[in-house]
Amino acid sequence: MTNKINQTPENTRWQSLVSDWSTDKQAFDMSSGKLMMWIFLLGDTFIFSIFLIGYMNARISTTEIWPNASEVFALTIAGHHIPLVLIAIMTFILITSSGTMAIAVKYAYQRDRKIAVYLMVITALLGVSFVGMQAFEWSKLILEEGIRPWGNPMGAAQFGAAFFMITGFHGLHVSAGVILLLIIARKIHRGDYDEKGFQIVEITGLYWHFVDLVWVFIFAFFYLW
């Protein structure tokens, strides 16, 4: 591997791109696990995009009034009518969990096993509270507001189908992320990665940040739009 071409200095990002793709080596300079996570997330991006595009199509093409999300998701707390309050809390919780995850990755790379495990468990707990609030929101919409996938009293029938499909699929991702986090945290605690290195935390973190990323788009397009 003392090929001359491999020693070409990479002065710019474009040169690094050319050398990654043209030299006789693996094109992506990272472990297979991390690359596979990125490719999976790219695929997931397309799935969520298709859901959101389907929602856009239904919303533009319907001649009925689209239910006002600001009103549908409002809560009355201590006599005050606050629009979207639960959704805002859920957003802050997910962002906070992303922050603890990012710091967990940092400590894992510093080989500080204990703090990394703690932070991953906190991340998982925040994820559980997010799913819990979502369950509360769903039951409120189904039982009190009478929203069904095939219709609702407020307007366009497609509202329910789009809402349950998109947030349901996202909630499923959060739940899967919580399970993944707990499994990996347990394995780190047990010392399974002491010799292999702690890149697994970064890979798990990529998934978790992606779940947060998707929520940013759902929050903007479904709740605020």
Next chain:
Amino acid sequence: MKEKASDIVEKVHPISMYLKVWLLLFLLSSFSYLVDYLQIQGILRWSFILFFMFLKAGLILAIFMHVIWERMALQLLLFLPPIAILIFILLINIEANYVYLNRLITLISP
């Protein structure tokens, strides 16, 4: 899944950086919530929503997911395919407006 030396180099950043980004994400989320709370409407509403959305998404991708420290090969892997999504959004937008127009015409015609 063997770890490579290049995976670890430059991955350890000061904790203050993560906390700053976290704070920034909090602020941006509050701003986008305020857009709804203050009932800003019209073109201002969705330009605000989109602006805050892209800033938040960019921060999460760039800092939390470490994309700015990755090599360009990976960055292009992540950012070139979604161009297809943008084209798809554009096409469905045209299609949906066409369907809407047709539904209106059907509704008003005897």
